[in-house]
Amino acid sequence: MPLPTTDTVVSYPAGATTGTATVLHTETLDSGLIAVLLDSTPCHPVDAGWPDQGPDRATISWEQVNSEVVDCVVAATDGIRLYLASEIPVRKGAEGWAFVVAHLVEVAPPVGTEVTVAVDAEHRRALSLGHTACHLASLALNRALSDRWTKELPTDALGSPNFDQAANDTSTIVPGGSFDTYRLNKSLRRKGFTTEGFADALPAVTDAVNAQLADWVAAGSAVRIDRDGDRLTDRRSWVCALPDGEAVIPCGGTHATSLSELGTVTVTLELDDAEGTPVLSMRTATA
Numbered sequence: 001m002p003l004p005t006t007d008t009v010v011s012y013p014a015g016a017t018t019g020t021a022t023v024l025h026t027e028t029l030d031s032g033l034i035a036v037l038l039d040s041t042p043c044h045p046v047d048a049g050w051p052d053q054g055p056d057r058a059t060i061s062w063e064q065v066n067s068e069v070v071d072c073v074v075a076a077t078d079g080i081r082l083y084l085a086s087e088i089p090v091r092k093g094a095e096g097w098a099f100v101v102a103h104l105v106e107v108a109p110p111v112g113t114e115v116t117v118a119v120d121a122e123h124r125r126a127l128s129l130g131h132t133a134c135h136l137a138s139l140a141l142n143r144a145l146s147d148r149w150t151k152e153l154p155t156d157a158l159g160s161p162n163f164d165q166a167a168n169d170t171s172t173i174v175p176g177g178s179f180d181t182y183r184l185n186k187s188l189r190r191k192g193f194t195t196e197g198f199a200d201a202l203p204a205v206t207d208a209v210n211a212q213l214a215d216w217v218a219a220g221s222a223v224r225i226d227r228d229g230d231r232l233t234d235r236r237s238w239v240c241a242l243p244d245g246e247a248v249i250p251c252g253g254t255h256a257t258s259l260s261e262l263g264t265v266t267v268t269l270e271l272d273d274a275e276g277t278p279v280l281s282m283r284t285a286t287a
């Protein structure tokens with residue numbers, strides 16, 4: 001059973017939660033789980049480089065068997081070996097490498113089998129809402145912090161200094177929301193970010209972000225994913241036609257199709273200290 005030579009076709013960016021596929025390769029891992037590679041999948045894997053959105057919950061079915069997908073990760077192969085997640089030694093799109101979705105299961109179908117992949121649609125939807133809210137909140141935060149910059153900074157799609165891009169340290173999508181951390185370190189301050197009086201300003205910043213989010217959600221703008229192709233490593237972007245302009249953010253995750261699906265979006269901001277470095281955290285929630 002040779003390893004695949006092309007990237008997996010993925011249907012989750014278009015919102016698919018079910019699909020049929022052919023088993024291309026299976027391989028037992030040290031953990032005892034089996035990695036199943038398919039020609040196509042609706043199952044969103046956790047990304048190796050930017051693991052913000054976790055794996056879908058899914059089941060692979062064939063004949064009388066329903067096998068739970070215990071984990072789903074991005075993997076890569078040079079045709080000789082399969083490298084999972086953080087073991088991948090090359091950059092996405094490297095010449096001679098195929099990037100694939102590895103479904104980790106306890107019971108694997110034989111190679112060549114036609115299988116059905118069914119994703120837990122409710123869990124996916126909660127993550128999609130959380131991911132869209134996360135992008136929207138980052139734009140609102142950039143705008144609310146725009147007067148704290150004393151130097152020119154690359155701007156986001158709406159023309160605000162891109163604080164999110166400059167300072168984001170971790171981003172985690174959770175069902176219905178997200179959790180982001182931003183390091184307000186020396187290098188950020190050198191770029192012109194003013195931390196003076198920031199703790200006192202937090203309530204006002206929070207209010208400004210939440211007011212902006214309420215305005216945007218009320219507009220009910222459409223959200224879509226633009227993509228260069230239907231394979232795992234093809235470039236994809238989140239596009240939202242906000243009243244103030246079209247926002248485009250590179251993104252490999254899944255999303256709502258309209259801001260009206262989010263209900264209400266609110267953030268809470270907190271300022272902590274990590275060994276002398278101020279860290280801003282933003283928790284985003286939909287309701």
Ligand SMILES: [Zn+2]
Pocket residue numbers: 131135238250251252253
């Ligand atoms: Zn994203």
